Amino acid sequence: MENLKNKALRGAIMTALKANSPMGDHLIKMLLEDTPYEATLESIKQELEYLEDKGYIELSKVSIKEIGVSRVVAKLTSRGRDLLDGTEPPDKGVVMPDG
Numbered sequence: 001m002e003n004l005k006n007k008a009l010r011g012a013i014m015t016a017l018k019a020n021s022p023m024g025d026h027l028i029k030m031l032l033e034d035t036p037y038e039a040t041l042e043s044i045k046q047e048l049e050y051l052e053d054k055g056y057i058e059l060s061k062v063s064i065k066e067i068g069v070s071r072v073v074a075k076l077t078s079r080g081r082d083l084l085d086g087t088e089p090p091d092k093g094v095v096m097p098d099g
Contacts, residue, residue, distance in 0.1 A: 004095070009037045010047045011096040013074070014056065018084045022075035024062070048074050054091065056080035 009032070016031050017023055025044055032039040051057045057080050063070040082088035084096075 005037065006043075006047060006050075007093055007095040008097070009039055009043065010051055010094045012037055012039075013044065013047055013051065014076075014080060014084055014094060015097055017057065017074055017076045017080070022073050025072040025074070028074070045072060048072060050093070051080070054093070056083055056094070 012032055012035065013028055016028055025041060025048065028048075029039055029041050029044050032044070048057065048059055051074075052059045055077060057074045057076055060073050060075070061070065062073050076084075079088060083091060083094065
C-alpha cells in the first residue's frame, strides 16, 4: 500500500508542476496538504529525488543566507512534460491523478 501511495504522490507532484513550474518544495507541500497523499516535507523531497533520477524534473537549491531560508526548487524537464502529455510511455512508478 505504501508503494502505491508513493507512486500517487509522484503523480500529484508532476501534475502540480505542470500547472506551475518551477515550484519550491514548501509550496508543493502546501498544495498537497488537504489531499489523501499525507505528504510531509520529507516524503515530498524523497519523491522529488526519485523524479529527478528518472529525468522528469530538475532540482536546484535556493538559499537566502541573510534570513536563513533554504528551499529545493523543482522544474519540469521536457521528458517530464512528455510524460504528462502522454507522448512519453507511461511509467509504472508514477501514477497520475484521475481527471
